[in-house]
Amino acid sequence: MxxxxxxxxxxxxxxxxxxxxxxxxxxxxxxxxxxxxxxxxxxxxxxxxxxxxxxxxxxxxxxxxxxxxxxxxxxxxxxxxxxxxxxxxxxxxxxxxxxxxxxxxxxxxxxxxxxxxxxxxxxxxxxxxxxxDALSLKNASEEIKKLQLLTPSEITILKLIAQQTNTNSIAETLFVSSRTVEKHRSNIITKLELEGGTNALTRWALAHKNTILEI
The missing domain is CATH 3.40.50.2300 (Response regulator)
Incomplete structure (x- = not known):
C-alpha cells in the first residue's frame, strides 16, 4: 500500500x-x-x-x-x-x-x-x-486464555471482586444468593488455576484489576 x-x-x-x-x-x-x-x-x-x-x-x-x-x-x-x-x-x-x-x-x-x-x-x-522477552508475551497470552474460559456471569462477578465488592454485596447487586456467588467464585478459581484458598481470587483480581475491567 x-x-x-x-x-x-x-x-x-x-x-x-x-x-x-x-x-x-x-x-x-x-x-x-x-x-x-x-x-x-x-x-x-x-x-x-x-x-x-x-x-x-x-x-x-x-x-x-x-x-x-x-x-x-x-x-x-x-x-x-x-x-x-x-x-x-x-x-x-x-x-x-x-x-x-x-x-x-x-x-x-x-x-x-x-x-x-x-x-x-x-x-x-x-x-x-x-x-x-518471549516469557512476558507467553504469560500474558496464558492469562488471556484463562479469562476467556469464564462465562459472562463469572466475568461480571470477577469485575465486582476487582472493585473490592464482598460476596453479600455482589449477591444483592446481581439478585442472587450468596451461595450462588460462592459457587461462581469457586469456578473462577478453578478456571484461573489459582492456589491459596478463597483469598487467592481477591488478591489475583486486585493485582489484575486494570485488565479485568477492560474485558
Missing part, C-alpha cells in the same frame, strides 16, 4: 517525542491526520477522522491510551491501534491483549520497527515489539 494512503492519528503528552514522531512519519510519506497531547483530544480526532492507524501512548492526561482505544472500539471505529510506550511489564501486555490491540511498541524501538508494525497490523496481524 502506498504510504500516502495510510492515514494516522498520533498521541503523546511529551511534546518532543510527539514532534519527533510526527516529523519522521511525515518525512516517510504517511498521511498524518492529526496529533494529540492528551487522551480526550486523541479520542475526538479518532472518532472524527477514523484513521487507518491510531498510534498512542498509554500514560496521557484525561484518558489513557487504553481508555481511548476501548471507547473507540465500543463506538465501532475500525481503526487499527498501536501502543507506543515505555511500559514493558506483563500487566500492560496483558491489558493490550485483553483489548485486542493490534500492536505494542516500546519507545526505545527504532523507526524501522514502527514501520514493520504498521505494515503488520494493516495486514491484520498482531505485532509486539521484538524488545519484549
Amino acid at each position: 502506498n504510504k500516502k494512503n495510510i492515514s494516522i492519528v498520533i498521541a503523546d503528552d511529551h511534546p518532543l517525542l510527539l514532534a519527533g514522531l510526527f516529523d519522521e512519519l511525515e518525512k516517510c510519506g504517511y498521511h498524518i491526520l492529526g496529533k494529540a497531547t492528551n487522551g480526550m483530544e486523541a479520542l475526538q480526532m479518532i472518532l472524527l477522522h477514523q484513521p487507518m492507524i491510531g498510534l498512542l501512548d498509554i500514560d496521557m492526561p484525561l484518558l489513557t491510551g487504553f481508555e481511548v482505544i476501548k471507547t473507540a472500539k465500543d463506538k465501532g471505529v475500525n481503526t487499527k491501534f498501536i501502543i507506543l510506550s515505555f511500559h514493558k511489564d506483563t500487566e500492560y501486555i496483558t491489558q493490550a491483549k485483553a483489548l485486542q490491540i493490534n500492536g505494542y511498541l516500546l519507545k526505545e524501538d527504532s523507526f524501522e520497527e514502527i514501520e514493520k508494525c504498521i505494515e503488520a497490523v494493516l495486514e491484520d496481524n498482531e505485532y509486539f515489539s521484538t524488545s519484549f
Whole structure:
C-alpha cells in the first residue's frame, strides 16, 4: 500500500517525542491526520477522522491510551491501534491483549520497527515489539486464555471482586444468593488455576484489576 494512503492519528503528552514522531512519519510519506497531547483530544480526532492507524501512548492526561482505544472500539471505529510506550511489564501486555490491540511498541524501538508494525497490523496481524522477552508475551497470552474460559456471569462477578465488592454485596447487586456467588467464585478459581484458598481470587483480581475491567 502506498504510504500516502495510510492515514494516522498520533498521541503523546511529551511534546518532543510527539514532534519527533510526527516529523519522521511525515518525512516517510504517511498521511498524518492529526496529533494529540492528551487522551480526550486523541479520542475526538479518532472518532472524527477514523484513521487507518491510531498510534498512542498509554500514560496521557484525561484518558489513557487504553481508555481511548476501548471507547473507540465500543463506538465501532475500525481503526487499527498501536501502543507506543515505555511500559514493558506483563500487566500492560496483558491489558493490550485483553483489548485486542493490534500492536505494542516500546519507545526505545527504532523507526524501522514502527514501520514493520504498521505494515503488520494493516495486514491484520498482531505485532509486539521484538524488545519484549518471549516469557512476558507467553504469560500474558496464558492469562488471556484463562479469562476467556469464564462465562459472562463469572466475568461480571470477577469485575465486582476487582472493585473490592464482598460476596453479600455482589449477591444483592446481581439478585442472587450468596451461595450462588460462592459457587461462581469457586469456578473462577478453578478456571484461573489459582492456589491459596478463597483469598487467592481477591488478591489475583486486585493485582489484575486494570485488565479485568477492560474485558
